[in-house]
Amino acid sequence: MKNIVIYGAPAAGKGSICEKLVEKYKYNHISTGNLFRNLDDSTEFNRKIHETIAKGNLVDDETTSKLVQNHLETLDNNPIVLDGFPRNLNQAKILDTFFDNYIVINIEVSEMVALERALGRVTCSKCGKIYNKYSESMKPLKEGICDVCGGDLVGRSDDNEESFKTRYNIYMNNVESLLNYYSEKNLLFIINSDQKSPNEIFEEIEKVIK
Numbered sequence: 001m002k003n004i005v006i007y008g009a010p011a012a013g014k015g016s017i018c019e020k021l022v023e024k025y026k027y028n029h030i031s032t033g034n035l036f037r038n039l040d041d042s043t044e045f046n047r048k049i050h051e052t053i054a055k056g057n058l059v060d061d062e063t064t065s066k067l068v069q070n071h072l073e074t075l076d077n078n079p080i081v082l083d084g085f086p087r088n089l090n091q092a093k094i095l096d097t098f099f100d101n102y103i104v105i106n107i108e109v110s111e112m113v114a115l116e117r118a119l120g121r122v123t124c125s126k127c128g129k130i131y132n133k134y135s136e137s138m139k140p141l142k143e144g145i146c147d148v149c150g151g152d153l154v155g156r157s158d159d160n161e162e163s164f165k166t167r168y169n170i171y172m173n174n175v176e177s178l179l180n181y182y183s184e185k186n187l188l189f190i191i192n193s194d195q196k197s198p199n200e201i202f203e204e205i206e207k208v209i210k
């Protein structure tokens with residue numbers, strides 16, 4: 001199995017792909033969001049990061065990269081999926097100094113489809129199961145009711161059209177230079193998720209990581 005750096009726009013389906021990689025192929029899923037959240041206070045390095053975040057400042061690229069590098073050194077030999085890192089060209093160049101032998105996967109989704117997915121997403125208020133009222137393969141049998149437990153299905157409050165479009169466009173602008181960088185290095189695989197179910201997307205991923 002190949003090491004992966006994964007990108008995907010909001011609602012592209014990146015989260016469920018990472019879950020499947022961990023479940024089926026025992027990938028080490030490295031999300032910088034999680035690394036920052038789960039940081040202990042055991043070293044001066046960690047304490048400095050805590051201070052920076054507590055002050056509301058951004059952690060600089062060198063420190064973020066060092067955090068990832070430190071974490072990679074603690075891992076077993078299972079393959080790695082990096083998620084949320086590198087976030088910019090500078091981080092990508094630093095990553096290349098300590099991590100090699102990887103491919104880059106970008107899960108593409110058009111703005112229209114992403115919007116539909118995000119706004120159609122509903123969650124069972126009792127058991128947490130996720131549905132999508134606009135997706136044939138993910139909609140509940142009876143509108144507004146959970147198939148499993150009969151609980152009420154509710155939408156996410158932050159998923160309105162305006163805020164979603166803003167998130168989507170910020171993401172697309174930020175990722176462009178990274179995708180160019182990896183495309184020039186011949187490391188980039190693009191998978192379009194518009195007309196595909198999560199399982200179909202995963203089957204395409206399996207073809208490129210083996």
Ligand SMILES: [Zn+2]
Nearest residue numbers: 124127146149
């Ligand atoms: Zn339920």
